[in-house]
Amino acid sequence: MIIIIIMLKAEKNTNCDCGCGPTCGCASGKRCSRRRKAVLQTLSEAKGHLTAEQVYRSVGQKLPGTGLATVYRSLKCLCGCGKARELKYGDRPAVYEAAGVRSPHGHLLCLACGAVREFSDPAADRLRERLAAEYGFAPQAGWLEIRGTCARCAGVKERK
Amino acid sequence: MIIIIIMLKAEKNTNCDCGCGPTCGCASGKRCSRRRKAVLQTLSEAKGHLTAEQVYRSVGQKLPGTGLATVYRSLKCLCGCGKARELKYGDRPAVYEAAGVRSPHGHLLCLACGAVREFSDPAADRLRERLAAEYGFAPQAGWLEIRGTCARCAGVKERK
DNA sequence: GTTCTTGCAAAGGCTTTGCAGTTCT
C-alpha cells in the first residue's frame, strides 16, 4: 500500500501567536526556549521526516536531558504555529517535518515498507481548487493522500 | 481542517483468500461466522463511515454478547479480504466502510468537526495514473487525502 | 476431531497530562 500526500499550501503565519492552549506552552507567552528551537532546528536539518522518537534522540544530543514529553509539546506547539507539520500514516507513529523549508510537495508512502517519498504535481493544485470551489473547503494546510502498492513491494508479491 | 480522501480503485478480490494471518481468523479456514457477517452487514447498511466502537454497538444489538475484540478482528479480516476499508484521520479512531457497495469515491473530512463527506472527481484518476507511471506505484487500494478547513468550521462560505 | 472464532481481560504503542521545580522576560 502507498499513501500519497500532497502538501497543498503553507499553513498559518510563522509568528508564534498560534492558538494552541497553555498545554503546548506557546499560547500567550510565545516564548521560544532553547529546547523548542532545538526541535525546530532538528526538523529543519532533517532530510526527510522524523518521528517524535527520532527528534527526541536528536535533540537529546544537542541538549542532554530533554524529555520526550517536551519534544511532543514542542512539536505540537510548532505545528500550531505553522512552523512544522505533522503527518500520520495509518497506525504508524506520526512523523514531522519543518514547514516552509521546501516548497509544497507530495508524499508517497508505502504502508508495506513504510518508505516516504515526495513529489510535486500541478494536478493536485487543480484538484484542490475544484474541491474548494465545489465544497467550500479551504485545504490551506492540507494534503492529498493516496494508498496503494509501491513498486518495490508490488514487485515482491508480483507472483500473485 | 479537512481531509479529502479519494478512493481510486477497488481493492482485492472479494473471495476470502486474503493473506491475513491466523490472528484475524480468516487465513486458511476462510470461515465466515455469524459475527463476521453481522459486522459486514452493519457496514453495508451504514450510510456513512463507522468506527469500531459504533460497529460494536450495532452488532451487539443483532448478536448480543459480541465482544469488541471480535469486531476488531472481523474488521481486520474483512479489510484484508477487500470487503471493507479502513480509513484513518489523524489521531481520530479509525472508521470503516464496506467496499464495493458504492463506486469509488472521495472522502472529505473536517478534522475540526470530524464530519466525513464523499465525492468523485475524474482528476483523481488522472493524478493516480500519472503518479503510477512516474513512480511505479499501484494505488489500487488507495485514496487521496487533503487537509484543510471545511466551510462550516471556517465559518465562512456556505455552499454545498 | 481439527481448525477457526470468540470473550474477557490484560497488554501494547504512541501521545498526553499532572505536578512540582526551573527558566525566561
Add this chain to the structure above:
DNA sequence: AGAACTGCAAAGCCTTTGCAAGAAC
C-alpha cells in the same frame, strides 16, 4: 516576580493479543 517551560512518571486512548472455551467444517 510571574508566566512559561521542563522532566518524570502516570494516565489515556485505541487497538491488539493471550488463552481457554465454543463453533464451524
